[in-house]
Amino acid sequence: MKTVLWLCNRPIEETADRRDGTWFTAMARTLVESGEIRLVVVGQGKVKSAARYDYRDITQWVVPYELLNRKGLPTWQTIKSIQQVADEVKPDLIHVWGAENYWGLLTARGMLEGPAILEIQGIKYVCAKVFYGNLTLAERIRCIGPLEILRPGCSLFFGKRKFERWGRFEKEMVLKHKYISTQSDWVRAHMLAVKPESTMFNTGMMLRREFFQTHAWTPNALENNGGPNIFSSSSGPAAYKGLHVLVRAISILKKEYPGIILNVAGDIMAKGIRRSGYSRWLLNEAHRVGISDNIRWLGPLDANEIVQLYHQASAVVIPSFVETYSLVMAEAMVVGVPVVASYAGAMPELARDGESALFFPSGDETACAWQLRRILSEPDLAHRLSNKAREIGLSRNEPRAVTEWQIEIYNKILATERAC
Helix, strand or coil, X not given: CEEEEEEECCCCCHHHHHCCCHHHHHHHHHHHHHCCEEEEEEEEECCCCCEECCECCEEEEEEECCCCCCCCCCCHHHHHHHHHHHHHHCCCEEEEXXXXXXXXHHHHCCCCCCCEEEECCCCHHHHHHHCCCCCCHHHXXXXXXXHHHHXXXXXXXXXXXXXXXHHHHHHHHHHCCCEEEECCHHHHHHHHHHCCCCEEEECCCCCCHHXXXXXXXXXXXXXXXXXXXXXXXXXXXXXXXXXXXXXXXXHHHHCCCCCCEEEEECCCCCCHHHCCHHHHHHHHHHHHCCCHHHEEEEECCCHHXXXXXXXXXXXXXXCCCCCCCCHHHHHHHHHCCCEEEECCCCHHHHCCECCCEEEECCCCHXXXXXXXXXXXXXXXXXXXXXXXXXXXXXXXXXXXXXXXXXXHHHHHHHXXXXXX
């Protein structure tokens, strides 16, 4: 049995289902169940110092969230704790989940020894290019609220600068890792632009079991009382996720469908002073275009709640300006909900326009509304999109195949290391 050390932004836990990172939680469970992998995890959590919190058959340590220094690293005490874990478990391989945190710097700079694979989940220096989500200067100014006044670093301007600055650390990780894994050709292209000689692997995306175990979406979902339901989701209040584009698209459709409902999942509308300026502006924008009563801000949801909303939805919309994969789109396709997505990042790789999804140019609310209207007004089109999307999703994200391929990636790296 091979021992693999995972370095993750989140610990593996039951409550993680309502947050981001659900794919590696699902992957962790299936890898351990395979009987071929002994999994050890180090993740970040709300702890004061490194502590052990095992999850089922997974050995796990949680280290505290910390401000990083100019070298992109946490305190030396935290680094030492992670090193002690590695020394104790002696992993055959280290799997770094994401370049958006400091984990990859530990392996890139030799603070953790042994073969390591860097998994690319997001690319901050690429996201920085579309960080404002086409908001005008006046709109960006109106995104300054109480939170941004008290903590200027939370503003869109400083958020963009942080993404740009972290980009040099991301590129350092890519340059200093021999093995890199991606989840799309779009990400692969960006990685090869930084380091053409990389040994690249394409990781399959593991989805939560609830999406495979449910029945297929049916066109009857179009017959909602009062008007169609549209579903969207965002991990947080980021302008580059494009929710304002969808809000404007819904306002266009409201003229034809007065009872239309937009259900938005995700940790977007924090309460009180914690609410971001972008979220406050988004509420004002919804009021300005006359659809405040047509939007339901649902907050974080678990898999079962999302599945239920999928079955009630007429369509799922992903209006983002950049996506390295799009978990929401993959999950919707497995269930068979018709998808409308912006033609951005890796999303065009997941479906073909007019066959398994409908696409629109990023930032174009009019085109987004038009594609949604096609689904709402053409039941045969919705049915064809649903059937084809589900066929593709069930094949592409089949759990056993994804698990076996991940184990094969580990085996190939270890075989290469032994040969060297």
